[in-house]
Amino acid sequence: MRPPTGDYPLRLEDEHIPMVRFQNVTKRYGDLVVLDSLDLDVEEGEMVTIIGPSGSGKTTVLRMLMALEMIDDGVIYLEGEPMTHMVKNGTLIRADKKYLRRQRLNIGMCFQHFNLFPHMTALENCIEAPIQVLGLSKTEAVERARDLLDMVGLLEKSDEHPSRLSGGQKQRVAIARSLAMRPKVMLFDEVTSALDPEVIGEVTQVIRKLVDKHNLTMLMVTHQMGFAREISDRVCFFYDGKIEEQGAPEQLFENPERERTQQFLSAVLEAT
Amino acid sequence: MFDWRWEFVGDILPRLLKATGNTLLAALLGYGIAVVLGLILALAQRTHYPLLNRTVREFVEFIRSTPLVLQIFFVFYVGPQFGIMLSPWTAGMIAIGLHYASYLSEVYRAGIDSVPMGQWEAATSLSLSAARTYSRIIIPQAIPTAFAGMGNYLVGIFKDTPMLSVIGVAELMHTANAIGSEHYRFLEPYTLVGLIFLAISLPTAGALRKAEGKIRENMGLR
Amino acid sequence: MTFIEFLKTYGPQLANGSVTTVMQTLLAAGLAILIALIAGLMRLSHSRLIYGAATVYIEVFRGTSLLVQLYWIFFVLPLFGLSLEKFTAGFIAVGMNLGAYGAELVRGGILSVPKGQWEAATALSMSPAKMMRRIIFPQAFLNMLPPWGNLLIELLKGTALVALISVADLMFVARKINGVTYLSAQAFGTALIIYYLMSRGLITPFMRWLEGVMTRKLGKA
Structure with missing residues (x-):
């Protein structure tokens, strides 16, 4: 439980506060450094896509932000408030579980393997946390969930259990489930990687809708370069736990400056 | 109330340790029977004679x-009814051996079933004979799975040997009962029996777990 | 004496013994389930003390024999001022013993729920208690049912030992009849068949039914 080394503000008080800030974030698994002093800001309403070879730390970025695992160094801020830490007696200390639970309310996450609750129907998946965590009445929660299931085009599957849904449908329910918590930030962790090619479109369609119609801040890890390019405000290329290069999609995909980015992109394009 | 007498412990410990020898002997003999008989019961269920399969299964x-x-x-008393006298040891070994043979036959079956279908298919595609398929492909892969179960039942049979006391096999429990009724003291003999069981079964279980890990490692599984 | 006559004469006694066996089984099962839940959850605790206490309990009860435990509880506990009536001592010993085995099933069942389920519940800010109760346990429960079926059969078999402290269960009655008549095959054979019918005719179908109900309820069918 050591405090972060270096100087970190108790909260961000600049004129302009990013929605998410990674400041000097390091994550290790044993000797392996997965994230190496990462600095990254994500602005409100921005869609940032993370690409890179496997093992480059892409997914770790999202998992650290959601605090599914603890970072080893640095601080992550959410809307200017520390996320991984909390203020006590004028210093930053490791966030306790209660604080994390409260902060996580601002973030929604969709997983590669959906992680829907198999013993609950699509609708039950979507009302569970709003009722149990947010304290919504069942009527309110159901109404909210039905709107969202409608938005992802699955209203008629409300009463099906996940085992009856296709991969694409499961992922759309998972998106609805996350949105039902009204998060400010949405994280998409390789949400199409486990899907059959023919259903990827129905999921990307939903994400596209979110980008167009809602002012959500989004972070997405993906292997789909075409989709990343079309939808992102900014693309970050990760290599070895660091951002090797970042920029607007046109710039990064058409005129990558770094050699590693060029190699990665040409290798990926070769494969498709 | 709480009246633990160390000198009494000193008096009875040699007798209990001697009986421990009998307990171990009973466990090992019974296990030996179970290992062999279990294999027969398992293989009998893999033959192509439905009647045999079914009977053995039931x-x-x-x-x-x-x-x-x-x-x-049952084994001890039914013999004499039909004129066959069995000593407590013989009856006990038949009963416990047969009981654990049934369990071990399931362990063997599960071990063989744990080998993926693809392994049989690969062996078939390479035109390996049935004997070679079993001996070189299936059994070696079944061993790690079976080993864990076999180990559990080795410890299990050891812990079930006190039941042999009911027909007069002079193992630990029987000896503790005898001591208890001779001296009207049950605290020390029963507690010591418990401790002796712990002292043997815990390290054995630990060693078996380690051995299982080694086997898996050596076979390149995991 | 034909077997029919044997049944006519001794059937009522065997029936009484069977009722006692069923009672012992039900009470011991209730206790075993309770202990298994508590000790199993304790084994998942991050606190060394809680984890350690459960581990000691489990290792002691799994490391020694049920018969030793039964005798200890019945003959030795009174020396500590805790005298249990033989019927009570019987099902407590069986329940505590099988509860130790059950604890490992509970622990294993909970750990068998995929990591993604924990993460999804965490991402939805669920509290640990709610996560366990609403997300993890219902799934763990279904995973646990098949091994619990086997455990309950072991438990039924375990209750036969209470005859050795003179609880008048099925085993006890069979022994008594054998002592009076020397019709060992009939006495012990009938008891064996009754135990078999209880295992495969009651416990196994009940567990299958429960599994079916839970599977449908959890929408996995």
Whole structure:
């Protein structure tokens, strides 16, 4: 439980506060450094896509932000408030579980393997946390969930259990489930990687809708370069736990400056 | 109330340790019978004779669903009714050996079933004979799975040997009962029996777990 | 004496013994389930003390024999001022013993729920208690049912030992009849068949039914 080394503000008080800030974030698994002093800001309403070879730390970025695992160094801020830490007696200390639970309310996450609750129907998946965590009445929660299931085009599957849904449908329910918590930030962790090619479109369609119609801040890890390019405000290329290069999609995909980015992109394009 | 007498412990410990020898002997003999007989019961269920398969299957189910202590009584007392006298040891070994043979036959079956279908298919595609398929492909892969179960039942049979006391096999429990009724003291003998069981079964279980890990490692599984 | 006559004469006694066996089984099962839940959850605790206490309990009860435990509880506990009536001592010993085995099933069942389920519940800010109760346990429960079926059969078999402290269960009655008549095959054989019917005719179908109900309820069918 050591405090972060270096100087970190108790909260961000600049004129302009990013929605998410990674400041000097390091994550290790044993000797392996997965994230190496990462600095990254994500602005409100921005869609940032993370690409890179496997093992480059892409997914770790999202998992650290959601605090599914603890970072080893640095601080992550959410809307200017520390996320991984909390203020006590004028210093930053490791966030306790209660604080994390409260902060996580601002973030929604969709997983590669959906992680829907198999013993609950699509609708039950979507009302569970709003009722149990947010304290919504069942009527309110159901109404909210039905709107969202409608938005992802699955209203008629409300009463099906996940085992009856296709991969694409499961992922759309998972998106609805996350949105039902009204998060400010949405994280998409390789949400199409486990899907059959023919259903990827129905999921990307939903994400596209979110980008167009809602002012959500989004972070997405993906292997789909075409989709990343079309939808992102900014693309970050990760290599070895660091951002090797970042920029607007046109710039990064058409005129990558770094050699590693060029190699990665040409290798990926070769494969498709 | 709490009246633990160390000198009494000193008096009875040699007798209990001697009986421990009998307990271990009973466990090992019974286990030896179970290992061999279990294999026969398992293979009998893989033959192509439906009647044999079915009969053995039901027999195994029956043995596994009924209490060992009752089976021990059954074997011991039913013989004399038909003029066959069995010594407590013989009856006990038959009963406990048969009981654990049923369990081990299931362990063997599970081990063989744990080998993926693709392994059989690969062996077939390479035109390996049935014997070679079993001996070189299936059994070696079944061993790690079976080993864990076999180890559990080795410890299990050891812990079930006190039931042999009911027909007079002079193992630990029987000796503790005898001491208890001779001296009207049960605290020390029963507690010591418990401790002796712990002292043997815990390290054995630990060693077996380690051995299982080694086997898996050596076979490049995991 | 034909077998029919044997049944006519001794059937009522065997029936009484069977009722006692069923009672012992039900009470011991209730206790075992309770202990298994508590000790199993304790084994998942991050607190060394809680984890350690459960581990000691489990290792002691799994490391020694049920018969030793039964005798200890019945003959030794009174020396500590805790005298239990033989019927009570019987099902407590069986329940405590099988509860130790059950604890490992509970622990294993909970750990068998995929990591993604924990993460999804965490991402939805669920509290640990709610996560366990609403997300993890219902799934763990279904995973646990098949091994619990086997455990309950072991438990039924375990109750036969209470005859050795003179609880008048099925085993006890069979022994008594054998002592009076020397019709060992009939006495012990009938008891064996009754135990078999209880295992495969009651416990196994009940567990299958429960599994079916839970599977449908959890929408996995």
